[in-house]
Amino acid sequence: MKDFWKRFRYNRGAVIGLFILAFVIATAILAPVLFPQSPWKMVQRPFLPPFTQDGLMLGTDALGRDVMAGLAHGAYVSLLVGLVSTIVALAIGVPVGALAGYFAGRTDDALMRFTEFFQTIPSFALAIVLLAIFQPSLTFVIIAISIVSWPPVARLVRGEVLSLRTREFVEAATLSGLGNTQIILRHILPNALPPIIVLASLMVAQAILLESSLSFLGLGDPNIMSWGYMIGAARTVIRTAWWLSFLPGMAILLTVLALNLIGEGLNDALNPRLTRKSE
């Protein structure tokens, strides 16, 4: 663990990413305390520019709603969608990949063809179709994002498992009479974990972007304040009130950047062989 942190810290970008993410998480958690009023509440006259009114540091939007409150509450939604949909995608992708890789042969063929079926459809288009069919609510947004983002997990896990299953320690486990489930869960998957963790951190970023894009197109939950919604609602007034699109855009950019930096740092830390040898 100490080694891990040392290697992670060596990547300066990752540390910065971690700070940004910590800030975003803190904002999301503290949003109900800092802005106890609903972010939908119309508090002042519309289109107040930032830094012109005490108490409304980032101004107001087209309906006079506090942009700062919107950003804080939006952070919670973005992180929630990012995390939950990633967990769901892992819950689908990891078992599929592990089974395919471990059993190989027919099982592998069947599961991989099924995976490819999802991979051949552009993920964003598929998400739009799914949401057009279902009602756009937060639950369905998360489901749609999970459905389009599990195939890469399955492929990665399958690759890792394929290469691990022929190793000596797996053969030893088999010889000692362990069942398939035990071998997969206790011996193979723990060794396949590092690349999965790195991928997961990038998937959170991807999911936040997807949610924002969907909300931007008006396919998000209309009852929930999210960054994508804020940009979508502001795009018609971009020539008169550019900051209404710019501020949530920056929030998305920084959060996604932070997650990517962290992903890189994790990669360095978890794959010691790849780390720079300059110490």
Next chain:
Amino acid sequence: MLKPINLAAALLALSLASPLAAQDGEPQSGGTLNVVIQPEPPSLMLGLVQNGPTQMVGGDIYESLLRYDFDLKPEGQLAESWEISEDGKTYTFKLRQGVTFHDGTPFTSADVEFSMDKFLRESHSRMRTYMEHVESIETPDEHTVVFNLKQPFGPFIGIFEPGTAPMIPKHIYEGTDFATNEANNTPIGTGPFKFDKWEKGSFIHLVKNEDYYMEGKPYVNEVYYHVIPDAASRAVAYETGKVDVLPGGSVENFDVSRIQAMENTCITDKGWEYFGPLSWMWVNMNNKPLDDVNVRRAIMHAVDRNFAKDALWNGLGKVATGPFTSSTRFWDGDTPDISYDPEKAKALLADSSYNGEKIRILGLPYGETWQRWAEAVKQNLSEIGMDTEIVPSDVAGWNQKISDRDFDLAFTYLYQYGDPALGVSRSYMGSNAAPGSPWNNVANYQNPETDKMFEEAALMANPDDRKAAYKTIQDQIVSDVPNIWLLELGFPTIYRCNIKNPVNTAFGVNDGFRDVWIDTK
């Protein structure tokens, strides 16, 4: 750096740019008028198709016997004078002399009879219901037409406008299949402009009718209607000078304030008096707790309509007083108070059968303005302690949900056609409440008393009697709050200030550019 919108300044600019400053100076002849048309009309044959864009272009080509000023008072167009008998059953029109169709054939009383009795009765559904009141049409001479009604029908004097009763040339259509007649592609009327060319997907070109019966009119030589399918591009087309007139609804509300700040730009919300578009939320009275009048009253007082007007509609339009638009005949401003009053709303809600049920709000899927409006209403209602949820939908889904009565509150807006018997009663008559249509009495308002009065008022001969009846109806309906009336919508027409008179009747740009002239000084 762009300046933030200053609502107050925008409103001031609006009041300064008087739309009626049209009388200044002597009219000049010449010039070209470039207008936006949205969407592209399916046909220009106004007798067959009556959607918005067809009315706009068709209003230059076709005319009717009358036109109506901003107060819906009739003025002569093809009719020189008219008379309504004492008992309200006989309408006599004297036609103008020397009027010809675009192909040179004289316009006579036979054309009026043919249009009203044959053509429109067959092809115009709204007209068909009006004509049911007509017993017979007589044409004693070439320039006199007499309508004999079965019983008095007050709204009758209000139907002689081009979109409702266009005059169709008898010599072209008699004995043919109206819908497939080749002449539909080259429409011929008596109007100030003649059809020249239609480049599908690009523009419609009309030229001046040199033989028009009004001395010196029309003033402009030609009119181009430009087809531009995207709202942002339409705004840009005005900014770059490609078009000079943006009819109501051409650009997003959010763009209006930017465009109206441009130099030489005037804006008016007049020209919608006949249609009188009124927006409201249907309240689904089949659902509990919305069948409780106190819940409905609470909602009515909770919704901040002035805010919506200023923030979403650029201050255009008016806060509604009830089921009638103020430009509709027999409107009464003195109805029970329904103004914004959250404290009163809270008190009413506390007194009601509301128990924290989730109220579903169905927004109108017509773009950003309506979406924001639903959000504002949701917020208004949450402030008096109601739990609400916005249900997203597209146009087809909206139609379906309204038809199936699958909503609690639903945004809509409807036209009133100048008279309560034509455009108001349909939304409140108990007999007109069957599910399956998004345009009838969707709220399922059942009040035998107002039903009876609506029926009687339509057939009263004396306008004063009608006024009294409609006054009672309005008071009753407003105190029952079957709908949450929002705004009389203002659809602004934006134009260059040197274009004079683009809007001078209750139909706005739909009434043709007969009186328009361009000031080049």
